[in-house]
Amino acid sequence: MNTIANIDDFRKLAKHRLPKIFFDYIDGGSFSETTLLRNHSDFQKWKLTQRVLRIKEMPRLDTEFLGATHGLPFMLGPVGFLGLYHRNGEVHTAKAAKKKGVPFCLSTFSLKSLGVICREVGGSIHFQLYMDRNKSFVEHLLQAAFEAEIDTLYLTVDTSVTSVREKDVRNGFRALTKLNIKLFLAMIQKPGWCLDMLRSGSLRVEAVSNYPEFGKGILEQASKLSSRLDHSLTWEDFKWLRKKWKKKLVLKGILSSNDALKAKDLGADAIIISNHGGRQLDYATSTIAALPEIRKTVGKEYCVMIDGGFRRGSEIVMALGLGADGVLLGRGYAFALAANGERGVEQAIEILSNEISITLKLMGLRSVKELQSLGRECVKAY
Ligand SMILES: Cc1cc2nc3c(=O)[nH]c(=O)nc-3n(C[C@H](O)[C@H](O)[C@H](O)COP(=O)(O)O)c2cc1C
Known part of the structure; x- marks a missing residue:
């Protein structure tokens, strides 16, 4: 195993281990x-304030977000098909998250079901919902979340149509419904990954395996799930969900102050500033650029989370200083999982928490809380 110095090193290892079609799907x-x-690149538009001779001890990283206190100011966000990047990927991720004390949000597009993850692993598990066109199927997912005692549900709203990722088009990813010769040839070029997957047995999306209309096997089920997303979703559907789901409800995919305010007014408990990791609206703003204005609009007390591009502790510190309550990781941990399974995700969390500690100490800050209360004194436009 090569030495891992930072999160980007996991990307290189993942590229080496995964079939190109899956690496490109994550990366693109x-x-x-x-x-x-x-x-x-927009992280470069900000500078962190260095202050010296202020504190003796290493800073405290405990942070409050989504209504609870967590040991670290970041968590693992929803990433689809983790079980394809590493055998039992969702289970490994949940175990690493639990060990390190960070929440993990399971995607609708997961091989393992919520019930299995909660029963076999536990910890702080959240669930991300994509709205299916069939509301009774959505109700089934909500019931499963309720039975698994999930207290935080995310509704992703930046996918009103699935955008085009051109690498996926070239690789034939979008058209995949069953194993074909192109996929087979791509897979056998990565024997380590192939052996790992063979040990998984037959791959499927457990949440839909009792629904014959989704077909059989991971490829067909994934393709049906995507094709059934409700592209006509509006605020009325959000209101419907708000009535159905009495526990914490988070709206993921907010990028403008008006939408943030509307989410707050209609009863979302928190928002996630997100552009889906640059996978949806091309030429949209970066999330870090959108954060200060959104924070100003919704006020100090409202919970504002952010994701998009975070690969460094210093970038997480920047977002917290600019008004985020917490940060979600996407590709950062998905690559670590692909590279090194459960241990990879743990290492990614360790690397980032170490980077955050060093950054805060060099900024002369006692804690994440102090950073958040000083805010713009600590992060200034460059
Ligand atoms: C491979 C991949 C799959 C994703 N799947 C989902 C998903 O199922 N649900 C969702 O809400 N967001 C999904 N996202 C978006 C992430 O939750 C997150 O918004 C994004 O990855 C953050 O950007 P980053 O990867 O640069 O950290 C996915 C992102 C990637 C890269």
């Missing part, structure tokens, strides 16, 4: 990939 963004790039 929509159309020109401008928003994907902006999510990274």
